[in-house]
Amino acid sequence: MDLGPYTSFIASSYLAVALVVLLLILWIGIDYRTQKARLRTLEQSGVSRRSGRAATEVR
Amino acid sequence: MTLIDLANPTRFLALVARLLPWLAVVTAVLLAAGLYLSALAPDDYQQGATVKIMFIHVPNAWLSMFVWGIMSVASLGTLVWRHPLADVAAKAAAPIGASFTFLALLTGSLWGRPMWGTYWEWDARLTSVLILFLMYLGLIALWRAVEDPTRAARAAAVLTLVGAINLPIIKFSVDWWNTLHQPASVMRMGGPTLDKAFLIPLLVMAIAFTFLFLTLHVAAMRNEILRRRVRSLQMMQARSVSSDVSPGGASGQIAGAV
Numbered sequence: 001m002d003l004g005p006y007t008s009f010i011a012s013s014y015l016a017v018a019l020v021v022l023l024l025i026l027w028i029g030i031d032y033r034t035q036k037a038r039l040r041t042l043e044q045s046g047v048s049r050r051s052g053r054a055a056t057e058v059r
Numbered sequence: 060m061t062l063i064d065l066a067n068p069t070r071f072l073a074l075v076a077r078l079l080p081w082l083a084v085v086t087a088v089l090l091a092a093g094l095y096l097s098a099l100a101p102d103d104y105q106q107g108a109t110v111k112i113m114f115i116h117v118p119n120a121w122l123s124m125f126v127w128g129i130m131s132v133a134s135l136g137t138l139v140w141r142h143p144l145a146d147v148a149a150k151a152a153a154p155i156g157a158s159f160t161f162l163a164l165l166t167g168s169l170w171g172r173p174m175w176g177t178y179w180e181w182d183a184r185l186t187s188v189l190i191l192f193l194m195y196l197g198l199i200a201l202w203r204a205v206e207d208p209t210r211a212a213r214a215a216a217v218l219t220l221v222g223a224i225n226l227p228i229i230k231f232s233v234d235w236w237n238t239l240h241q242p243a244s245v246m247r248m249g250g251p252t253l254d255k256a257f258l259i260p261l262l263v264m265a266i267a268f269t270f271l272f273l274t275l276h277v278a279a280m281r282n283e284i285l286r287r288r289v290r291s292l293q294m295m296q297a298r299s300v301s302s303d304v305s306p307g308g309a310s311g312q313i314a315g316a317v
Contacts, residue, residue, distance in 0.1 A: 001098055003108040006173050013112045013166040017119070020158050021271065027154075028278045035285035042292045047299075049292070053069070 066143050068284045075281045082274040089267035096260035103257070112170040114260050117245070118268035120163040123191060124226050126156030126272065130198075131223040134216035144280070146212030147287075149219060150202050151279035155272060157195035164188060175239060183232035184240035187225060194222045208287060 003010050043054065093114070103110035130152050136145030167185070168178045179185065198215055205211035233242045245251045251258055 003111070004102075006107060006109045009169045009173050010108060010111050013115060013169045016165050016169075017115045017162050020162055024155060024158055024275055028275060028282060031282045032278065032285070035282055035289060038289045039285060039292070042289065042296065045296065047292045047296045049288075 068144065068147075068287075071144060072281060072284060075277050079274065079278060079281075082270065082277065086267065086270040086274050089263065089270055093260060093264035093267040096263055100260050101256055106174060109170055109173055110257060112166055113257070114264045116163060116166040116170060117261055118265040119159045119166060120188070121265055122268055122272055123156060123160035123163050123188065124229060125269070126152050126159060127191065127195075127219070127223065127226060129276075130156065130219050131226075134219040137212050137216040138220075144284075146208065146216065147280050147283045148276070149212070149215060150208075151283045152276055153195055153198050153202065155275050155279065157192065157199065159268075159272070160188065160192040160195055164192060180239045182238040182240055183236040184229065184238050187229045187232050191222075191225055191229060194218075194225065198222075208290070 097111055097114040100111065100114070102108050106113075130149045133145045133149035133152070136142040137149065164185075167188075171180070172178050198218060201215050201218060202211050205214065230243075232238060233240050244253050245258070245261065253261065
């Protein structure tokens with residue numbers, strides 16, 4: 001695939017999109033793990049939900 | 060399952076757990092197909108190979124407006140129907156929408172330099188999209204500035220609905236004003252003006268990015284529900300600690316510290 005004289009502009013665009021999407025996925029994944037860890041800590045400290053269900057339950 | 064059933068966050072989380080892997084797979088397949096078709100697309104007779112930037116620029120630009128539209132509907136859900144998940148949906152969508160808007164501006168700029176001879180021009184389309192990006196940032200800042208999610212939700216919902224005025228301005232800016240940005244070539248009266256060789260990869264990429272948004276959005280909504288669960292458990296913990304401590308200065312300090 002020959003992109004001609006505009007290779008740097010095209011490659012930069014695709015790389016930027018890939019990078020930002022990857023950062024979004026990582027941020028959301030790390031945030032999920034952080035919230036689950038905080039809930040686990042709270043549960044271990046003896047706090048429980050009014051419903052009696054596990055705080056970390058997501059199913 | 061109806062919309063009312065989804066008002067229960069626990070039920071929503073169960074649905075997300077089932078739905079998320081499928082959404083991720085569909086997104087990955089569509090993105091792979093879209094990238095493959097984009098790579099195969101011929102050069103445009105005027106733009107040359109830079110037409111390939113359009114296959115990522117246009118979906119990001121569409122989604123920048125689509126996400127604000129979703130947030131506007133969610134804001135109505137917060138203000139009118141008081142749906143418990145409406146503000147969760149709006150808050151979770153804002154950073155994703157801001158990212159798509161940033162990418163639309165960046166890829167448009169990288170296309171503009173070789174085609175227009177400039178990275179930026181203060182024309183109506185570019186400026187109105189920049190304003191949309193700034194509104195996203197303002198909304199994210201508002202959510203972070205107000206600690207109580209219910210109060211933040213109402214203020215953010217009003218701001219979102221006011222900001223929705225910008226959507227038709229962005230869409231019709233190329234018709235209302237004399238701009239450097241080209242007029243609509245896909246969503247227009249009389250059908251698309253694009254050749255199938257470009258239209259098909261563009262539509263596949265647009266659908267792929269829409270699924271990417273849906274996947275990221277439901278995952279971000281799940282995180283927001285868990286964050287609120289953490290907050291309510293911390294408040295319960297603070298209350299139980301303050302009720303254990305005898306009335307006086309100490310209890311207030313413990314409750315305030317959590």
